[in-house]
Amino acid sequence: MPDHTSPEHAPAPDPVHHQGERPEGTVVFDVEDLAVYYGDFRAVRDVRIQVRQHEVTAFIGPSGCGKTTVLRCFNRMNDLIDIARVEGRLTYHGVDLYDAKVNPVEVRRRIGMVFQKPNPFPKSIYDNVAYGPRTAGLAKKGSALDDIVEQSLRRAALWDEVKDRLKASGLGLSGGQQQRLCIARALATDPEVILMDEPCSALDPIATGRIEDLMEEIKEQYTIIIVTHNMQQAARVSDRCAFFTTEVNEHSDTRTGLLVEYDATETMFSNPSDERTENYVTGRFG
Template structure:
């Protein structure tokens, strides 16, 4: 894994992007939730989606592994490509997509199973291993990758609900990593955690970004500034004719650039704390 891990320029790098969106818009029924999303996600980078509540950042994130399919009324317009393949092509199987593109949710959502079984769940369904030493290895490696192994190695058979909130969230990261994804989507992964647990998750993201491409949705601007290489700022616009709010991508740039010298006034107002 080499490439533009530390690149912070906005110009297209030598490595083709993992994702590219072209005028992506998402609807819930007739309601347009977010529109005009044009961005590129680079390999081995952390890209942050920031913006006020209801601006559509989570909605966009949930397109990236077809999680929006679970909402019956959700519909996507425009183009979203993953390594050049249209993710919303009819021939694409969302289950295969989600195996390659893992997801961590806002609230830690471990399964009501043991710590071991939480990790083994995905690999077993994917047919990577059934049990025994092979599975033990996957479980150990995943827990090590999520910096949780030392804390739980003596109680793998204990219920995952016995872990603290921060540990549960790292377990969920380990669970996502266990199926060997390339991309990790994180939907406000620290919003339910205290600052210490948040710090550990952020450290972990820095450690694993050499192996994974990470997209994180966050309400916390400091977090976006700390962890991300690129940043996308979304906001809401009120439509004049229908009086509905629609999310819109305002600016997408290198994080440093965005926080020090934003090109859009709305971005500046947001990152300097004047609204949102």
């Protein structure tokens, strides 16, 4: 976020906060007219949503509609793609995430990400979780780092399963355990927001249930945005849903993703305002 080490950056507000300092329902992200391009190709257009604190927001829609592309905008992961550019406005507690003064590394510390396929580092379970705090300077070693590792593993509902083998490789865990280890790794840098890109797509039903239960538990401390193709999962875990679809571009065979509807999950699944949403959530297409 803004670099407060230099005076010229001082006017930008610091959006860091902890549980209890803001009331429920606070808008964390405000997105207006967001569009994402890869070179000349417009991948997504006209995204307007508000993501609220301590809620799970689900992005749903058919493959290729831009759900993951939009998700990656929230912690500036698209910056890592040379030909990608983002237009429109995306604010985090009122701070423009794409302002030149904002440090994308700090953005990714405060807004963590869990990917579709579990990707533990080829390190011990302990070092997987300790990596972020060490790198960010939150704790280098000793009891302070031990406490962060334990707390993060507890929040990820993994501590009881691994507390006696913290020096063992994270790669030796089951798929579901590896994904919870990745969640613990994301939590260890003390973020406010967790982005999850289809975190259960490679997991069996039991492991999926553990991750879903975990999301319900940790949303009291975090704000969560999840991309999922699983309509039942979206209905079970999310408070709000954003439905995306695609449109065929004139004069080409390409498709652009667009946001169709964004509302409370119960409304989206029982009484959506757009016929395209109803067709998708009822399985008529997708």
